[in-house]
Amino acid sequence: xxxxxxxxxxxxxxxxxxFFDLEGDRLFRNNWLLVAHISDLPDDRDFLTFEVxxxxxxxxxxNDNRLRAFHNVCRHRGARLxxxxxxxxxxxxxxxxxxxxxxxDGKLVGVPVENSFTNxxxxxxxxxxxxxxxxxxxxxxxxxxxxDSLAATMKPVEDRLRPYRLPEMQPLENSRYRxxxxxxxxxxxxxxxxxxxxxxxHPMLQxxxxxxxxxxxxxxxxxxxxxxxxxxxxxxxxxxxxxLLPRFDHLxxxxxxxxxxxxxxPSMVLGLYPDSIEYxxxxxxxxQKTILTGASYALPxxxxxxxxxxxxxxxxxRIASDEDESxxxxxxxxxxxxxxxxxxxxxxxxxxxEFHHRIQAVLPVARLKRSPGAERMVEINNAMTxxxxxxxxxxxxx
Numbered sequence: 001x002x003x004x005x006x007x008x009x010x011x012x013x014x015x016x017x018x019f020f021d022l023e024g025d026r027l028f029r030n031n032w033l034l035v036a037h038i039s040d041l042p043d044d045r046d047f048l049t050f051e052v053x054x055x056x057x058x059x060x061x062x063n064d065n066r067l068r069a070f071h072n073v074c075r076h077r078g079a080r081l082x083x084x085x086x087x088x089x090x091x092x093x094x095x096x097x098x099x100x101x102x103x104x105d106g107k108l109v110g111v112p113v114e115n116s117f118t119n120x121x122x123x124x125x126x127x128x129x130x131x132x133x134x135x136x137x138x139x140x141x142x143x144x145x146x147x148d149s150l151a152a153t154m155k156p157v158e159d160r161l162r163p164y165r166l167p168e169m170q171p172l173e174n175s176r177y178r179x180x181x182x183x184x185x186x187x188x189x190x191x192x193x194x195x196x197x198x199x200x201x202h203p204m205l206q207x208x209x210x211x212x213x214x215x216x217x218x219x220x221x222x223x224x225x226x227x228x229x230x231x232x233x234x235x236x237x238x239x240x241x242x243x244l245l246p247r248f249d250h251l252x253x254x255x256x257x258x259x260x261x262x263x264x265x266p267s268m269v270l271g272l273y274p275d276s277i278e279y280x281x282x283x284x285x286x287x288q289k290t291i292l293t294g295a296s297y298a299l300p301x302x303x304x305x306x307x308x309x310x311x312x313x314x315x316x317x318r319i320a321s322d323e324d325e326s327x328x329x330x331x332x333x334x335x336x337x338x339x340x341x342x343x344x345x346x347x348x349x350x351x352x353x354e355f356h357h358r359i360q361a362v363l364p365v366a367r368l369k370r371s372p373g374a375e376r377m378v379e380i381n382n383a384m385t386x387x388x389x390x391x392x393x394x395x396x397x398x
Contacts, residue, residue, distance in 0.1 A: 024053030137167030207233035
Protein backbone atom coordinates (compact mmCIF):
# COMPACT_ATOMS: atom_id res chain seq x y z
CA UNK A 1 0.00 0.00 0.00
CA UNK A 2 1.42 3.40 -0.93
CA UNK A 3 2.05 5.79 1.96
CA UNK A 4 0.28 9.15 2.04
CA UNK A 5 3.49 10.75 3.35
CA UNK A 6 6.39 12.16 1.36
CA UNK A 7 10.00 12.48 2.46
CA UNK A 8 10.38 15.71 0.46
CA UNK A 9 7.90 18.39 -0.54
CA UNK A 10 5.32 17.32 -3.08
CA UNK A 11 4.55 19.45 -6.13
CA UNK A 12 1.35 20.84 -4.62
CA UNK A 13 3.39 22.64 -1.91
CA UNK A 14 4.76 24.95 -4.61
CA UNK A 15 1.44 25.95 -6.13
CA UNK A 16 -1.26 25.81 -3.44
CA UNK A 17 -2.68 29.20 -2.32
CA UNK A 18 -3.78 27.97 1.12
CA PHE A 19 -0.38 26.43 1.79
CA PHE A 20 1.30 29.67 0.69
CA ASP A 21 -0.80 31.57 3.26
CA LEU A 22 0.22 29.05 5.91
CA GLU A 23 3.89 29.57 5.02
CA GLY A 24 3.47 33.31 5.48
CA ASP A 25 1.89 32.83 8.89
CA ARG A 26 4.13 30.09 10.30
CA LEU A 27 7.44 30.51 8.44
CA PHE A 28 7.80 34.20 7.64
CA ARG A 29 5.97 36.03 10.43
CA ASN A 30 7.55 33.81 13.08
CA ASN A 31 11.19 33.83 11.95
CA TRP A 32 13.95 36.43 11.89
CA LEU A 33 14.17 38.15 8.49
CA LEU A 34 17.06 40.25 7.21
CA VAL A 35 16.33 43.89 6.44
CA ALA A 36 19.77 45.47 5.98
CA HIS A 37 23.30 45.92 7.30
CA ILE A 38 23.88 48.61 9.94
CA SER A 39 25.94 50.52 7.36
CA ASP A 40 22.78 50.91 5.26
CA LEU A 41 21.27 53.11 7.98
CA PRO A 42 24.25 55.20 9.14
CA ASP A 43 22.52 58.46 10.11
CA ASP A 44 19.59 59.56 12.22
CA ARG A 45 16.27 59.56 10.34
CA ASP A 46 17.52 56.97 7.81
CA PHE A 47 14.84 54.35 7.22
CA LEU A 48 14.01 51.20 5.28
CA THR A 49 10.68 49.49 4.79
CA PHE A 50 10.23 45.73 4.51
CA GLU A 51 7.19 43.73 3.41
CA VAL A 52 6.33 40.05 3.58
CA UNK A 53 3.23 37.92 4.17
CA UNK A 54 0.92 40.94 4.26
CA UNK A 55 3.03 42.69 6.90
CA UNK A 56 4.97 45.92 6.46
CA UNK A 57 7.62 47.29 8.81
CA UNK A 58 9.56 50.53 9.12
CA UNK A 59 13.14 50.16 10.36
CA UNK A 60 14.45 53.57 11.35
CA UNK A 61 17.43 55.12 13.08
CA UNK A 62 15.99 57.61 15.54
CA ASN A 63 17.18 61.04 16.56
CA ASP A 64 18.88 59.30 19.50
CA ASN A 65 20.83 57.07 17.02
CA ARG A 66 18.92 53.94 18.13
CA LEU A 67 17.53 51.48 15.62
CA ARG A 68 13.85 50.62 16.03
CA ALA A 69 11.23 48.79 14.00
CA PHE A 70 7.48 49.44 13.86
CA HIS A 71 4.51 48.15 11.93
CA ASN A 72 4.10 50.51 8.98
CA VAL A 73 0.51 51.48 9.80
CA CYS A 74 -1.01 54.57 11.36
CA ARG A 75 -2.86 53.90 14.63
CA HIS A 76 -5.84 55.96 13.46
CA ARG A 77 -7.24 54.21 10.38
CA GLY A 78 -4.38 51.90 9.43
CA ALA A 79 -2.95 53.78 6.44
CA ARG A 80 0.63 53.06 5.44
CA LEU A 81 2.95 55.74 6.80
CA UNK A 82 5.77 55.23 4.30
CA UNK A 83 5.62 53.76 0.80
CA UNK A 84 9.28 54.26 -0.16
CA UNK A 85 11.71 51.32 0.15
CA UNK A 86 14.38 53.54 1.73
CA UNK A 87 15.30 57.14 2.37
CA UNK A 88 15.69 59.81 5.03
CA UNK A 89 12.50 60.94 6.70
CA UNK A 90 11.44 64.17 8.40
CA UNK A 91 12.15 64.61 12.13
CA UNK A 92 8.74 63.01 12.76
CA UNK A 93 6.50 60.57 10.89
CA UNK A 94 3.23 62.09 9.71
CA UNK A 95 0.42 60.04 8.22
CA UNK A 96 -0.49 61.48 4.79
CA UNK A 97 -4.17 60.60 5.30
CA UNK A 98 -5.22 62.65 8.36
CA UNK A 99 -1.92 64.00 9.68
CA UNK A 100 -1.44 61.96 12.84
CA UNK A 101 2.22 62.50 13.77
CA UNK A 102 4.67 60.23 15.58
CA UNK A 103 8.13 60.79 17.01
CA UNK A 104 10.80 58.48 15.64
CA ASP A 105 10.57 56.46 18.85
CA GLY A 106 6.96 55.67 17.90
CA LYS A 107 5.22 57.98 20.36
CA LEU A 108 2.06 59.71 19.08
CA VAL A 109 2.58 63.46 19.50
CA GLY A 110 0.13 65.14 17.11
CA VAL A 111 -3.56 64.63 16.32
CA PRO A 112 -5.31 67.28 14.20
CA VAL A 113 -8.53 68.56 15.82
CA GLU A 114 -7.83 66.37 18.83
CA ASN A 115 -10.90 67.68 20.68
CA SER A 116 -13.12 66.02 18.03
CA PHE A 117 -12.28 62.62 19.54
CA THR A 118 -13.93 61.26 22.67
CA ASN A 119 -11.50 60.06 25.37
CA UNK A 120 -8.60 59.60 22.94
CA UNK A 121 -5.78 57.75 24.70
CA UNK A 122 -2.74 59.18 22.92
CA UNK A 123 -0.32 57.29 25.16
CA UNK A 124 -1.89 54.02 24.05
CA UNK A 125 -1.70 54.91 20.36
CA UNK A 126 2.06 54.71 19.84
CA UNK A 127 3.24 52.83 16.77
CA UNK A 128 3.20 49.06 17.28
CA UNK A 129 6.79 47.81 17.68
CA UNK A 130 8.31 44.94 15.74
CA UNK A 131 11.06 42.77 17.24
CA UNK A 132 14.49 43.94 16.03
CA UNK A 133 17.91 42.37 16.56
CA UNK A 134 21.32 43.32 15.25
CA UNK A 135 23.40 40.18 14.71
CA UNK A 136 26.90 40.28 13.26
CA UNK A 137 26.22 43.78 11.94
CA UNK A 138 23.01 42.79 10.15
CA UNK A 139 19.56 44.07 11.09
CA UNK A 140 16.85 41.43 11.46
CA UNK A 141 13.18 41.80 12.36
CA UNK A 142 10.49 39.36 13.45
CA UNK A 143 6.79 40.20 13.15
CA UNK A 144 5.52 37.63 15.67
CA UNK A 145 6.96 38.54 19.09
CA UNK A 146 8.66 36.07 21.36
CA UNK A 147 10.91 33.09 20.71
CA ASP A 148 14.67 32.71 20.71
CA SER A 149 17.01 35.52 19.79
CA LEU A 150 18.84 35.16 16.49
CA ALA A 151 22.16 35.25 18.35
CA ALA A 152 21.12 32.22 20.39
CA THR A 153 19.91 30.40 17.29
CA MET A 154 23.04 31.11 15.25
CA LYS A 155 25.57 30.66 18.06
CA PRO A 156 27.00 27.41 16.59
CA VAL A 157 28.35 29.28 13.53
CA GLU A 158 29.40 32.55 15.16
CA ASP A 159 33.02 31.49 15.69
CA ARG A 160 33.34 30.82 11.96
CA LEU A 161 31.95 34.26 11.09
CA ARG A 162 33.58 36.46 13.73
CA PRO A 163 37.01 36.86 12.01
CA TYR A 164 35.34 38.48 8.99
CA ARG A 165 34.53 41.61 11.09
CA LEU A 166 31.07 41.86 9.56
CA PRO A 167 29.87 44.84 11.66
CA GLU A 168 32.71 46.98 10.26
CA MET A 169 31.88 46.36 6.62
CA GLN A 170 30.53 48.92 4.17
CA PRO A 171 28.25 48.37 1.15
CA LEU A 172 29.94 47.85 -2.19
CA GLU A 173 28.79 50.35 -4.77
CA ASN A 174 25.98 49.25 -7.09
CA SER A 175 25.80 45.81 -5.49
CA ARG A 176 22.24 46.00 -4.16
CA TYR A 177 19.58 44.32 -6.30
CA ARG A 178 15.88 43.53 -6.12
CA UNK A 179 14.62 41.15 -8.78
CA UNK A 180 11.14 39.78 -9.45
CA UNK A 181 11.04 36.09 -10.39
CA UNK A 182 7.93 34.27 -11.73
CA UNK A 183 8.31 31.18 -9.54
CA UNK A 184 7.74 29.82 -6.06
CA UNK A 185 10.36 30.94 -3.52
CA UNK A 186 11.25 27.37 -2.58
CA UNK A 187 12.37 26.45 -6.10
CA UNK A 188 15.16 29.02 -5.81
CA UNK A 189 16.44 27.35 -2.64
CA UNK A 190 16.03 23.86 -4.06
CA UNK A 191 18.53 24.88 -6.72
CA UNK A 192 20.78 26.71 -4.30
CA UNK A 193 20.89 24.06 -1.56
CA UNK A 194 23.07 21.51 -3.35
CA UNK A 195 26.37 21.35 -5.16
CA UNK A 196 25.58 18.26 -7.24
CA UNK A 197 24.79 20.53 -10.20
CA UNK A 198 28.02 22.57 -9.98
CA UNK A 199 30.18 20.46 -12.35
CA UNK A 200 27.58 20.55 -15.13
CA UNK A 201 25.63 23.71 -14.38
CA HIS A 202 28.37 26.12 -13.27
CA PRO A 203 31.55 25.70 -15.34
CA MET A 204 33.22 28.76 -13.81
CA LEU A 205 32.49 27.68 -10.24
CA GLN A 206 33.79 24.22 -11.09
CA UNK A 207 37.04 25.83 -12.24
CA UNK A 208 37.13 27.97 -9.11
CA UNK A 209 36.40 25.44 -6.38
CA UNK A 210 34.59 22.41 -7.79
CA UNK A 211 37.12 19.80 -6.65
CA UNK A 212 36.38 20.28 -2.94
CA UNK A 213 32.88 21.76 -2.62
CA UNK A 214 30.90 20.24 0.28
CA UNK A 215 27.47 20.73 1.87
CA UNK A 216 27.21 19.88 5.55
CA UNK A 217 25.64 20.82 8.88
CA UNK A 218 27.09 22.65 11.88
CA UNK A 219 24.82 21.70 14.78
CA UNK A 220 21.79 21.73 12.52
CA UNK A 221 22.76 24.79 10.46
CA UNK A 222 23.20 24.20 6.73
CA UNK A 223 26.56 25.42 5.45
CA UNK A 224 28.58 24.94 2.28
CA UNK A 225 32.30 25.39 1.87
CA UNK A 226 34.86 25.22 -0.90
CA UNK A 227 38.56 26.03 -1.16
CA UNK A 228 39.84 27.58 -4.34
CA UNK A 229 41.42 25.09 -6.72
CA UNK A 230 45.21 25.31 -7.08
CA UNK A 231 45.03 24.74 -10.82
CA UNK A 232 44.55 28.05 -12.68
CA UNK A 233 41.11 28.34 -14.23
CA UNK A 234 40.63 28.37 -17.97
CA UNK A 235 38.22 31.30 -17.90
CA UNK A 236 39.68 34.79 -17.66
CA UNK A 237 37.67 35.77 -14.58
CA UNK A 238 38.54 32.69 -12.52
CA UNK A 239 42.21 32.65 -13.51
CA UNK A 240 42.72 36.30 -12.59
CA UNK A 241 40.70 36.07 -9.38
CA UNK A 242 42.90 33.18 -8.25
CA UNK A 243 46.02 35.10 -9.23
CA LEU A 244 45.13 38.52 -7.77
CA LEU A 245 43.50 37.43 -4.50
CA PRO A 246 45.85 38.71 -1.76
CA ARG A 247 46.27 37.65 1.84
CA PHE A 248 44.01 39.23 4.47
CA ASP A 249 45.55 39.80 7.89
CA HIS A 250 42.22 39.60 9.74
CA LEU A 251 41.39 36.11 8.45
CA UNK A 252 42.78 32.82 9.78
CA UNK A 253 44.79 30.65 7.41
CA UNK A 254 41.91 28.28 6.73
CA UNK A 255 39.75 31.19 5.44
CA UNK A 256 42.29 32.82 3.14
CA UNK A 257 41.05 30.98 0.04
CA UNK A 258 37.69 29.77 1.30
CA UNK A 259 34.23 30.47 -0.10
CA UNK A 260 31.77 29.76 2.71
CA UNK A 261 27.96 29.88 2.73
CA UNK A 262 25.61 29.88 5.74
CA UNK A 263 21.84 29.44 5.36
CA UNK A 264 19.54 31.29 7.75
CA UNK A 265 16.10 29.67 7.70
CA PRO A 266 13.71 30.17 6.06
CA SER A 267 15.01 32.07 3.03
CA MET A 268 18.40 33.75 3.42
CA VAL A 269 21.99 32.81 2.54
CA LEU A 270 25.10 34.61 3.73
CA GLY A 271 28.11 34.14 1.43
CA LEU A 272 31.53 34.86 2.91
CA TYR A 273 34.56 35.28 0.67
CA PRO A 274 38.09 36.42 1.56
CA ASP A 275 37.63 39.78 -0.16
CA SER A 276 33.96 40.54 0.59
CA ILE A 277 30.64 39.08 1.68
CA GLU A 278 27.15 39.04 0.25
CA TYR A 279 23.66 38.05 1.24
CA UNK A 280 20.75 36.98 -0.87
CA UNK A 281 17.20 36.32 0.26
CA UNK A 282 13.84 35.38 -1.20
CA UNK A 283 10.67 37.25 -0.25
CA UNK A 284 7.49 35.35 -1.26
CA UNK A 285 4.83 37.48 -2.96
CA UNK A 286 2.48 34.75 -4.22
CA UNK A 287 2.76 31.02 -4.92
CA GLN A 288 4.18 31.89 -8.35
CA LYS A 289 5.95 35.19 -7.68
CA THR A 290 9.04 35.93 -5.59
CA ILE A 291 11.37 38.86 -4.94
CA LEU A 292 15.05 37.90 -4.92
CA THR A 293 17.10 40.55 -3.15
CA GLY A 294 20.68 40.94 -1.99
CA ALA A 295 23.76 43.11 -1.60
CA SER A 296 27.53 42.90 -1.10
CA TYR A 297 29.74 44.40 1.62
CA ALA A 298 33.45 44.61 2.36
CA LEU A 299 36.01 46.09 4.72
CA PRO A 300 37.73 49.25 3.49
CA UNK A 301 40.89 48.17 1.62
CA UNK A 302 42.89 50.55 -0.52
CA UNK A 303 45.44 48.03 -1.73
CA UNK A 304 46.20 48.07 -5.41
CA UNK A 305 44.16 45.49 -7.28
CA UNK A 306 41.45 45.09 -4.63
CA UNK A 307 38.79 46.69 -6.81
CA UNK A 308 39.68 44.23 -9.56
CA UNK A 309 39.46 41.26 -7.16
CA UNK A 310 36.01 42.32 -5.98
CA UNK A 311 34.86 42.97 -9.53
CA UNK A 312 35.93 39.48 -10.56
CA UNK A 313 34.21 37.94 -7.53
CA UNK A 314 30.93 39.64 -8.39
CA UNK A 315 31.28 38.76 -12.08
CA UNK A 316 31.76 35.07 -11.26
CA UNK A 317 28.80 35.14 -8.89
CA ARG A 318 26.63 37.05 -11.36
CA ILE A 319 27.25 34.47 -14.07
CA ALA A 320 26.48 31.64 -11.63
CA SER A 321 23.30 33.45 -10.57
CA ASP A 322 22.18 33.77 -14.20
CA GLU A 323 22.80 30.05 -14.67
CA ASP A 324 20.80 29.23 -11.55
CA GLU A 325 17.95 31.43 -12.74
CA SER A 326 17.76 29.30 -15.87
CA UNK A 327 17.59 26.11 -13.77
CA UNK A 328 14.95 27.63 -11.51
CA UNK A 329 12.70 28.33 -14.47
CA UNK A 330 13.32 24.85 -15.93
CA UNK A 331 12.13 23.29 -12.64
CA UNK A 332 9.27 25.77 -12.39
CA UNK A 333 8.08 24.89 -15.90
CA UNK A 334 8.65 21.18 -15.30
CA UNK A 335 6.20 21.27 -12.39
CA UNK A 336 3.40 21.96 -14.87
CA UNK A 337 3.87 18.47 -16.30
CA UNK A 338 1.85 15.46 -15.15
CA UNK A 339 5.11 13.50 -15.43
CA UNK A 340 6.97 15.67 -12.88
CA UNK A 341 8.72 13.13 -10.63
CA UNK A 342 8.95 12.76 -6.90
CA UNK A 343 12.46 13.83 -5.85
CA UNK A 344 15.09 11.10 -6.01
CA UNK A 345 18.06 12.75 -4.34
CA UNK A 346 21.75 12.00 -4.48
CA UNK A 347 23.80 12.08 -1.30
CA UNK A 348 25.25 15.25 -2.82
CA UNK A 349 21.77 16.81 -2.63
CA UNK A 350 21.32 16.35 1.12
CA UNK A 351 20.84 20.10 1.54
CA UNK A 352 17.57 19.92 -0.41
CA UNK A 353 16.23 17.19 1.86
CA GLU A 354 17.34 19.11 4.96
CA PHE A 355 15.55 22.24 3.71
CA HIS A 356 12.36 20.29 3.02
CA HIS A 357 12.50 18.59 6.41
CA ARG A 358 12.82 21.95 8.17
CA ILE A 359 9.71 23.18 6.40
CA GLN A 360 7.88 19.95 7.21
CA ALA A 361 8.87 20.28 10.88
CA VAL A 362 7.07 23.64 11.07
CA LEU A 363 4.32 22.73 8.60
CA PRO A 364 3.72 18.97 8.93
CA VAL A 365 0.90 19.16 6.37
CA ALA A 366 3.75 19.49 3.83
CA ARG A 367 4.48 15.81 4.40
CA LEU A 368 1.31 14.86 2.55
CA LYS A 369 1.56 13.79 -1.07
CA ARG A 370 -1.70 15.55 -1.91
CA SER A 371 -3.17 18.84 -0.76
CA PRO A 372 -5.91 18.44 1.88
CA GLY A 373 -7.73 21.37 0.27
CA ALA A 374 -8.03 25.00 1.26
CA GLU A 375 -10.92 24.40 3.65
CA ARG A 376 -8.98 21.88 5.76
CA MET A 377 -5.39 23.10 5.34
CA VAL A 378 -5.04 24.78 8.74
CA GLU A 379 -7.10 22.12 10.54
CA ILE A 380 -5.02 19.24 9.17
CA ASN A 381 -1.76 21.07 9.81
CA ASN A 382 -2.74 21.80 13.42
CA ALA A 383 -3.79 18.19 13.96
CA MET A 384 -0.49 16.91 12.56
CA THR A 385 1.41 19.44 14.68
CA UNK A 386 -0.34 18.19 17.81
CA UNK A 387 0.51 14.59 16.92
CA UNK A 388 4.15 15.53 16.34
CA UNK A 389 4.28 17.47 19.63
CA UNK A 390 2.96 14.41 21.49
CA UNK A 391 5.89 12.35 20.14
CA UNK A 392 3.50 9.94 18.43
CA UNK A 393 5.37 8.70 15.37
CA UNK A 394 3.96 9.31 11.92
CA UNK A 395 5.09 6.64 9.52
CA UNK A 396 7.08 7.90 6.57
CA UNK A 397 7.24 6.11 3.29
CA UNK A 398 10.28 3.88 3.19
